[in-house]
Amino acid sequence: MxxxxxxxxxxxxxxxxxxxxxxxxxxxxxxxxxxxxxxxxxxxxxxxxxxxxxxxxxxxxxxxxxxxxxxxxxxxxxxxxxxxxxxxxxxxxxxxxxxxxxxxxxxxxxxxxxxxxxxxxxxxxxxxxxxxxxxxxxxxxxxxxxxxxxxxxxxxxxxxxxxxxxxxxxxxxxxxxxxxxxxxxxxxxxxxxxxxxxxRQNERTKDQLRRIFSSKQAWALFMCHFGVVGGYIGFIGSWAVPYGMDLYGISRLDASQLIMISLVGALIGAPLIGWVSSKLEKIKLPYVVFHIIMLMCWSTFLIFKGQPPFALLILLFFIIGFGFGSNSLTFSAVRLSFPIKESGLVSGFANTGGFLSAVLLPSIFGKVLDLFQFSSGSIGEAYFYGFFTPVLFSLVGLIGVILLKENWQNANPGE
Structure with a gap:
């Protein structure tokens, strides 16, 4: 067939x-x-x-x-x-x-x-x-x-x-x-x-892993996914509700609407960004743009000392969700960069980066909150310092996407 x-x-x-x-x-x-x-x-x-x-x-x-x-x-x-x-x-x-x-x-x-x-x-x-x-x-x-x-x-x-x-x-x-x-x-x-x-799978697993782990392209993909996934899943999924309740004094139900706003952004962003990338026949350009946008969004929380105006907060949550939709470009890059017979391993390696950040960010964010709330007694100041975590994670993603190489001429590698 x-x-x-x-x-x-x-x-x-x-x-x-x-x-x-x-x-x-x-x-x-x-x-x-x-x-x-x-x-x-x-x-x-x-x-x-x-x-x-x-x-x-x-x-x-x-x-x-x-x-x-x-x-x-x-x-x-x-x-x-x-x-x-x-x-x-x-x-x-x-x-x-x-x-x-x-x-x-x-x-x-x-x-x-x-x-x-x-x-x-x-x-x-x-x-x-x-x-x-x-x-x-x-x-x-x-x-x-x-x-x-x-x-x-x-x-x-x-x-x-x-x-x-x-x-x-x-x-x-x-x-x-x-x-x-x-x-x-x-x-x-x-x-x-x-x-x-x-x-071709007579190659030893150890040698296969060594080759992937020594690939600059594979590590760039790992970093891309690390930067774009952790902030969305790690913060939006774990800290968005208590953040809204603590700093804006809104109810749990109203705070949960922030998650819904971000989800709507992700639902719109994922297929639209994929379509744009396909039309442009480019991965790196749109991915760089959205990594920069995500970094700017998280940095905005620092500019406003952890508490931007509520109308701006709603917009930030939507854009962060929309930008999260660009994570699918990681796997478009895998498709173009590696033979199909290796795409499972490279996809798994890149996906590890994304979910590693999703596991790390909530706990790091929580530890920062505990540390600064105890020392300063201000929950607002504690959240301000907490937002350095997604900013740093996003910076890792931006570095990764800058290092990324693409080649649409090699659209069906290894087939």
């Missing part, structure tokens, strides 16, 4: 994107039932915090190993297995009777979740040419943000209607069904193999 000219590639795209949508929603959905978990399991806020972060730790730590495995054996098996593991983990989560089982369920979900992005990138690389890929990876990025959106009001309404256990059980069953459906779409219908060992 000529994959890149087949109409069936759109069935592949729709199926993989839908799987990503549902799997992404389960990254943050447990945050909706924090109070119920604390009550039902009689656990502390510290335990709940660890439970919330463990999936991201598992996800981040598995990106490079998953990239190696996907390159070596193909993405089909890992995407199908990942959907099933995420579904099984969610079902176990819904039936947990002890906090230990909750942790084991989230670890299992994290392992399944770790398969989705690198597998998605490689599947789209195989089925679509470089220009189509540049547009569609932006749509994929939007789908992740849409998954986060589903895990807010819609899933909260489902929890209110059915209770948290039945709600998570239902999603778990849906994910298991998606895993079975993906087998027929990715393997059975196009007559593909579940596991396919590529011919």
């Amino acid at each position: 000529d994959k890149q000219n087949s109409r069936f590639r759109w069935v592949i795209f729709a199926s993989v994107i839908f799987a990503y949508l549902i799997m992404a929603s389960q990254r943050t959905a447990p945050g909706l039932i924090t109070d119920q978990l604390m009550s039902d399991f009689n656990v502390t806020a510290t335990t709940i915090g660890l439970l919330a972060s463990i999936q991201f730790f598992v996800y981040t730590s598995l990106q490079i190993p998953m990239g190696i495995l996907v390159d070596r054996y193909g993405p089909n098996f890992f995407l199908i297995t990942g959907a099933l593991l995420t579904g099984i983990g969610t079902v176990i989560y819904s039936q947990s009777t002890h906090e230990i089982v909750l942790f084991l369920a989230r670890i299992l979900t994290g392992v399944g979740d770790a398969t989705i992005w690198v597998s998605l990138v490689l599947i789209l690389s195989q089925w679509f040419n470089a220009k189509e890929f540049s547009r569609l990876i932006g749509v994929a990025g939007m789908t992740g943000s849409l998954g986060f959106l589903i895990a807010t009001v819609p899933f909260s309404a489902l929890v209110d209607l059915l209770g948290w256990r039945t709600s998570f059980l239902s999603v778990g069953v849906i994910l298991c069904s998606i895993g079975i459906f993906l087998y027929f779409v990715l393997v059975k219908k196009p007559n593909q193999t579940v596991l396919k060992k590529h011919e």
